[in-house]
Amino acid sequence: MAKNAVKLRAKAKKGTIDIKCLMSHPMETGLRKDKKSGEKIPAHFIQTVVAEKNGVPFLQADFNSTISKNPYLRVQVEGGKGDEIKVSWTDNKGETGSGSKKSK
Amino acid sequence: MKRRLFMKGTLAGSAIAAALGAGLLAPRAALAAWPKAVMESESVGDTGSASAAVKIKAPEIAENGAVVPVTIDATGIEGVESISIVAAANQRPLAATYNVSGGAVAFVSTRLKMGKTGDVYGVVKSASGTVHAKTQVKVTIGGCGG
Numbered sequence: 457m458a459k460n461a462v463k464l465r466a467k468a469k470k471g472t473i474d475i476k477c478l479m480s481h482p483m484e485t486g487l488r489k490d491k492k493s494g495e496k497i498p499a500h501f502i503q504t505v506v507a508e509k510n511g512v513p514f515l516q517a518d519f520n521s522t523i524s525k526n527p528y529l530r531v532q533v534e535g536g537k538g539d540e541i542k543v544s545w546t547d548n549k550g551e552t553g554s555g556s557k558k559s560k
Numbered sequence: 561m562k563r564r565l566f567m568k569g570t571l572a573g574s575a576i577a578a579a580l581g582a583g584l585l586a587p588r589a590a591l592a593a594w595p596k597a598v599m600e601s602e603s604v605g606d607t608g609s610a611s612a613a614v615k616i617k618a619p620e621i622a623e624n625g626a627v628v629p630v631t632i633d634a635t636g637i638e639g640v641e642s643i644s645i646v647a648a649a650n651q652r653p654l655a656a657t658y659n660v661s662g663g664a665v666a667f668v669s670t671r672l673k674m675g676k677t678g679d680v681y682g683v684v685k686s687a688s689g690t691v692h693a694k695t696q697v698k699v700t701i702g703g704c705g706g
Contacts, residue, residue, distance in 0.1 A: 472665055509662075509663070512662055515660050515664045516658075517657065517658040517659070518659075519655075522650055522652055522655035522656070522672055522674075523656055523670060523671070523672060524626060524628075524672060524673050525626065527670065527671065528671050529670050530669035531658075531665070531667065532664070533663055533664045534663040534665065
């Protein structure tokens with residue numbers, strides 16, 4: 457799997473799509489110190505996450521460094537089978553990642 | 561280097577223009593500027609009044625503070641605009657804000673890092689005001705090492 461990909465699972469049930477996704481990211485807070493050198497590890501974390509259904513964004517999330525490493529996110533949206541779900545993120549270094557899947 | 565900065569500037573400018581263009585459809589979702597001041601603030605912020613309509617699910621005791629699963633369900637409230645997760649004991653209390661629009665269900669679940677035992681708030685902003693639900697999470701091993 458490509459680096460920065462978002463692992464995604466979307467399942468439709470009774471008019472709502474349940475979306476579970478995993479992003480692979482270190483989520484450094486910038487407060488932690490390197491045990492050997494004693495220097496601070498620079499902050500590196502996801503800042504914004506956008507979830508889209510059929511190209512229309514329905515959720516925009518601002519993450520802080522408080523979110524765990526390799527963030528997991530579960531959201532729900534109205535919709536049915538076959539809707540295209542896309543989740544993408546941007547971190548504080550400007551790196552991006554995304555993943556998309558058709559709802560089952 | 562200057563050229564790079566310039567390129568960055570123009571790119572950001574065009575992104576904003578595009579966002580404004582899409583603004584009519586989904587104003588909140590299109591504007592992706594990260595609210596730095598709010599995120600780095602050390603105060604808990606406005607949590608509104610307590611409400612039973614907000615359901616928050618978090619473990620009573622978290623064995624590992626680095627991974628605390630939190631679920632917030634505000635489906636009982638109409639016209640939800642945003643859901644925020646706040647871990648009061650953390651150095652930066654605000655963990656995340658989810659701006660919902662366009663058919664999104666007011667339900668989010670994620671995992672937080674927590675340095676020590678403290679209250680976790682689920683703050684829900686809707687057309688009718690700000691309400692919250694809170695629960696205490698006991699952390700037995702620190703997750704936000706430092």
